[in-house]
Amino acid sequence: MFSCIAMGVLLAACAKDPAPAAVPKTVLVVQPGAGLGVAGEAFAGDVRAREESPLAFRVGGNLQKRLVDAGQMVQKGQLLAALDPGDAQLQRAAAKADVDRLNGDLQRYRKLLAQQLISQSAFDAQQAGYLAARAKYDLMRNQDDYTQLRAPADGVIASRQAEAGQVVAAGQPIYVLAAQRGREVAISLPEARIRDFQTGQKAKIELWNAPGQLLSGHLREIAAVADPQTRTYAARVAVETEDAGKVELGQSARVWIGAAPSGGALRLPLSAVQRARDGASSVWVVDASGQVQPRAVKLAGYGADSVPVLDGVSAHDWVVAAGGHLLRAGETVRPVDRKNRPVTPQGH
DSSP: OHHHHHHHHHHHHHHSOOOOOOOOEEEEEEOOEEOOOOSSOOEEEEEEESOEEEEEOSSOEEEEEEOOOTTOEEOTTOEEEEEOOHHHHHHHHHHHHHHHHHHHHHHHHHHHHHTTSSOHHHHHHHHHHHHHHHHHHHHHHHHHHHTEEEOSSSEEEEEEOOOTTOEEOTTOEEEEEEESSOEEEEEEEEGGGGGGOOTTOEEEEEETTSTTOEEEEEEEEEOSSOOTTTOEEEEEEEEOGGGGGGOOTTOEEEEEESOOOSTTOEEEEGGGOEEOTTSOEEEEEEOTTSBEEEEEOEEOOOOSSEEEEEESOOTTOOEEOSOGGGOOTTOBEEEEOTTSOBOOOOOO
């Protein structure tokens, strides 16, 4: 009897479901950024064109065709959109009929005036009516052209603000055209420190998709009034001419104003660095297989919230930014960036 019970317990244990696979830890990862050694903070912003022009029709109507989209390059004179020409054509035809009728009347009045059968004032009134109708017809012919929206200059369509089939009013923006020349980074400066900044100050710009590559610029413009909601001042940092071709509209960037780079060393958050008892420093790097591996690093002097890394990592590595004391070598993790987006490290 005892052996039967023991056998039943053993069979029940074997029938249990296998233990579920361990769920990989989610870890925040960062890529080493350029060490700027600044006396202040970095300001986040996005790349804009120095000259941006809203494009609109001079007359209202139904938007029949939209021929370009945001991000497309356009040339001066290129057709961008068109309104339904039906109403304009009917109005022009009606105006033309009025001109023809009044012109015929005017010719009869001219003959009657020559025969002294009407007064000069009656003829003048008829002639004035004809000239007014002619001016209206000329205006209608111009409005045929107004139903087509063309690019006033070469540039890039920065945004689209209307869709085909939509009824638009005269002057309502359909596109925003960004001029080819001149690139700037739009940032916001804190009200508490606004006296620290002035136009003309030198700046360094780092694009988020090109960490460690610094572009030159200067503070071109500061708004006169702070935003009532954020209590910050809108500002524009112009990218110097020789670097303007390296940036695209809409790219994210960081800006340091009035600062110079400190030897180009990469920097990592202090929380990413692990210190051993013997004083050696290391970080966790996520490899192409999604596993974390320890990497010895050589550091310079610590900053307030980051540290320069002189050796051990590259700008392309994905480094665990926090929680390294909970990891072990070879452990599979789920890396995400600061916006909680999954990251896929690449081998290099």
